Amino acid sequence: MKYQIPKGLFDILPISKEAFKETDKWQYLESVINKLAKDYNFEEIRIPIFEKTELFIRGVGQTSDIASKELYTFLDKANRSMSLRPEGTASIMRAFIENSYQQNSKLTKFYYMGPMFRYDRPQKGRYRQHHQFGVEVIGDNSYEIDAEVIDMLMNLFKRLELKNLKLLINSIGDIECRKNFKIALKNFLKPNFEKLSEDSKIRFETNPLRILDSKEKCDQEILKSAPSILDFLSNDEKNHFEKLLNLLDTLKISYEVNDKLVRGLDYYDNCVFEVVTESQGAQNSLGGGGRYNSLLKSLSGPDLPGIGFACGLERILQTMIDQEVYFPDKKGPYLFIIPACERAKEFAIILTKDLRHHKIPTEIDLHAKKIQKSLQLANKIKASNVLILADNEMDSKKAEFKNLDTREQIAVEFENLKSFITDKYYNIGKKNV
Ligand code: HAM
Numbered sequence: 001m002k003y004q005i006p007k008g009l010f011d012i013l014p015i016s017k018e019a020f021k022e023t024d025k026w027q028y029l030e031s032v033i034n035k036l037a038k039d040y041n042f043e044e045i046r047i048p049i050f051e052k053t054e055l056f057i058r059g060v061g062q063t064s065d066i067a068s069k070e071l072y073t074f075l076d077k078a079n080r081s082m083s084l085r086p087e088g089t090a091s092i093m094r095a096f097i098e099n100s101y102q103q104n105s106k107l108t109k110f111y112y113m114g115p116m117f118r119y120d121r122p123q124k125g126r127y128r129q130h131h132q133f134g135v136e137v138i139g140d141n142s143y144e145i146d147a148e149v150i151d152m153l154m155n156l157f158k159r160l161e162l163k164n165l166k167l168l169i170n171s172i173g174d175i176e177c178r179k180n181f182k183i184a185l186k187n188f189l190k191p192n193f194e195k196l197s198e199d200s201k202i203r204f205e206t207n208p209l210r211i212l213d214s215k216e217k218c219d220q221e222i223l224k225s226a227p228s229i230l231d232f233l234s235n236d237e238k239n240h241f242e243k244l245l246n247l248l249d250t251l252k253i254s255y256e257v258n259d260k261l262v263r264g265l266d267y268y269d270n271c272v273f274e275v276v277t278e279s280q281g282a283q284n285s286l287g288g289g290g291r292y293n294s295l296l297k298s299l300s301g302p303d304l305p306g307i308g309f310a311c312g313l314e315r316i317l318q319t320m321i322d323q324e325v326y327f328p329d330k331k332g333p334y335l336f337i338i339p340a341c342e343r344a345k346e347f348a349i350i351l352t353k354d355l356r357h358h359k360i361p362t363e364i365d366l367h368a369k370k371i372q373k374s375l376q377l378a379n380k381i382k383a384s385n386v387l388i389l390a391d392n393e394m395d396s397k398k399a400e401f402k403n404l405d406t407r408e409q410i411a412v413e414f415e416n417l418k419s420f421i422t423d424k425y426y427n428i429g430k431k432n433v
Contacts, residue, residue, distance in 0.1 A: 008120075008128030020317040024330050029313060029320075032159050033113060033133045040152050042111040042135055047091040049115070053081040058299060059090025061266020063207040070118040072128075084117035088134045089267065089292070089308060090299075096138060097301035108138040113313075125283025125315050134289075134310030141293060141305035143244040146271050147251060153275060153287055153309050154253055160316065161325040162277070165286065167254065169273045170261040171241040172209070173233045175294070178269075181232040182208050192222045212260040215282070228259040237270060244271060267292040273309070279322045286319065287311025332382035333361040334425055337389070338374040344389035347414075351387075354418055360425045378404060387421075 005011065016022050037044070053073050060067045072084040085091055092110055095101070101108055113133045120126055135152065137145055150167070157165055172178060185208050189196065193204065197216040204211065211219060212226070233241065248255055255273075263272045272290030289309025297303045320327070335355065339348035348364055355362040363383065368374045371388060378386045388400040398411040401420070412420045 006128070008122035008126075010127065019321045020314065025317055025321075025327060026313070028328055029160070029317060030113065033111075033156065036152065036156050036159065037111040037135070040109070040148070042109040042152075045092060045095065045110040045112050046114070047085070047088060047095055047112065050082045050084050051091055051094065053083040055090050055094055055299075056083050056086060059093065059267065059295065060087065064264055064266050065120075066118060066265065070120050072117045072119055086118050087116055087265070088112050088114075088132060088310060089136060089265075089295070092136050093296050093299050093301060093306075097296065097299060102139065102302050102304060105139075107140050109135070110138075111135045123283065125312075125318060127314060131313040132310040133313060134308060136306060136308035138296070138306045139304050140307075141291075143240050143247060143271075146244050146291065146307055147247045147253075149289065149307050149309060150248065150273055151251060151253060153273075153289070153311065156311070157275065157286070157316075160320055161323075162286075162316075162319055163323060164278050166256055166276050167273060168258040168261050168276060169245070169248075169255045169271065170229070170258055171233055171237060171271050172229055172262055172268060172290075173237050174269045177229070177232045177234060177237065178209065181227070181229045184227045184232070185209070185211070188226055189222070195222060207266075209262045210264070212262050213264075223260065226260075229262075230257075230259050240270060263288060263290060267295040267298075269293050271307070275311070277315075277319050279319055283315060285312075286315050330382055332378075332384070333363040334384050335360065335362045335421060336374075336378040336381070336383035336386045337362065337364045338368045338371060338378070338386055339364070339366075340368045340371050340374065340388060340390035341394060344394050347394075348389055351417065355421060358418075358422055360421065387417075 010021055012021055012023055012026055014023050019025065053071065056071060057067050062068065066086045070086060074082055076082050092112065096108065111134065113131070115129050115131050117129055119128060122128060135149065137149060154167060173181070186204065189204060189208070189211065193201065195218055196204065196211070197214060197219050200211045200214050200216065200219050212223060214220065214223075245255070245257070261272055261274060263274065268290040270291040270293065272288070274288035275286045276284045277286055278284070287309055288311075289307070291305065291307045293305040295306060337348050337352055339345045345366075352362050352364040363381065365374045365377060371390060375386060383404060385404060386402050388402065393399050396411075397414045399414065399417055400409060401412050402409045
C-alpha cells in the first residue's frame with residue numbers, strides 16, 4: 001500500500017521542489033510576524049484545532065460557504081459533532097467569553113498563527129489545510145482602532161517588501177442597514193434573475209449580499225449599475241467610515257473604496273477590508289478582515305465590539321517568491337567535525353557532545369572517509385567552519401580548523417581545542433551565525 005498525503009494538503013520540508021513549502025521560509029515569515037505583533041502590543045492566543053460544530057455555524061454564519069460547504073466535520077466517540085477550525089475568530093470569541101476575559105482589561109489585543117481547514121476544490125493558493133496569521137481586538141469601537149489594525153496588516157506586507165498590493169475597503173453597516181439594502185438589491189436583481197450565474201441564483205435567496213463579490217462575468221456585468229450599500233449607511237456609520245478614511249489618508253495608507261466588497265463570513269458589520277495582489281491569479285486575497293460588533297453578543301457573550309483580520313501564509317509566501325523579495329540565507333551548523341580516521345572517532349564524538357552542551361551548533365560526519373567528500377557535505381549543509389581530524393592531526397595532536405567562507409585555516413592543539421572553538425563562537429563567530 002502506497003500512502004499519500006490527502007488532496008489539498010502539503011508537507012513543509014527543509015528542502016522542497018516548491019520554495020514556498022520550505023521550512024526556513026516559514027520560520028522567517030513567522031519571525032517577522034512575531035516581531036510585528038510585539039511592536040503593536042498584541043499577545044498570542046492559542047486555540048484548539050477543533051471545536052463543537054455549532055460554534056462555527058453560529059459564529060461564521062449558517063449561509064456562508066465556510067459553514068454550509070467547507071467544514072471538516074466528524075462525530076467523536078460520544079456522538080458529538082465536532083469540526084476542524086475553518087478560521088480563528090469564532091474560537092477566539094468562545095475563549096474570550098469562557099475565560100471572562102473582559103475582566104482582565106478594557107481592551108484585548110490577541111494574535112494567532114496556525115492551520116485552518118476548509119474543504120474546497122484545491123488549486124494554486126487554495127488548500128484544504130492552510131495557515132493564517134490573524135489578530136482580534138475586542139472592546140473598542142473607534143475608527144482609530146480600525147486604522148491601527150489596517151496599518152498593522154499593511155505594515156506586515158511592507159516589512160516583507162511586497163509590492164503591487166491593493167487595500168480594498170468598504171462599510172457594510174449594521175443589520176438594519178443591510179436589511180434595507182438587501183431589499184433594494186433583490187429588487188434591482190429580480191428583472192435580471194435569469195441572467196445570473198447558478199451560484200448567484202441560489203444566493204439570491206440565501207445570502208444576496210454575496211452576489212456582490214461574485215467573480216462570474218455575467219454577474220459582474222449586471223452588478224455594474226447595482227445600488228451601493230454606502231447609500232444605505234446610517235449617519236453614524238457614514239461618519240465612522242469617513243473619519244476612518246481621513247485617518248488612513250493622514251497615515252499615508254493608500255486604499256480603494258470598493259462598495260461591492262462584502263467578505264465571505266456573516267459576522268461583519270461596518271468597516272470591511274481586503275488586501276489583494278495581481279500575482280496570485282484567482283486566489284488573489286492575501287488577507288482580509290473587518291468589524292464584528294455583534295458577534296460576541298450573538299455567542300451569548302458580553303456586548304462588546306471587535307475588529308480583526310487574518311492573512312494566508314501560503315499566499316504571502318508564494319507572492320514573496322514570485323516577487324523575488326529578500327529571504328535570509330539559510331545557515332547550517334557553526335562547526336562540522338570530520339573524524340577522517342577510525343581512531344579520531346571517539347575523540348570527535350566527545351568533542352561534538354561537549355560543544356553542543358555549550359550551545360554551539362555542531363554536526364559530525366560519523367561516516368567520514370575521504371576528507372574531500374566530507375568537505376563537500378559541509379558546504380552542502382552550509383556549515384560555517386570545519387574541524388579536520390585525520391591521521392596527521394591525531395599524530396601531531398593538532399586539529400585543523402577551517403573557515404569555509406574565508407578559507408582561513410589554523411592548527412589548534414587538542415588541549416586548547418574546546419576553549420578555542422568556544423571563544424571563537426561566542427566572541428566572533430556568533431555574529432555570523
Ligand atoms: P478569510 O478571508 O476567510 O477571513 O481568510 C483569511 C485569509 O486566509 C484569506 O485572505 C486568504 O489569504 C487565506 N485563505 C483562506 N482560505 C484559504 C485556503 N483555502 N487556502 C489558502 N489560503 C486561504 C477569515 O478567516 C477571518 N477569520 C478573518 C478575520 C479575523 N476577520 C476578523 N477577524
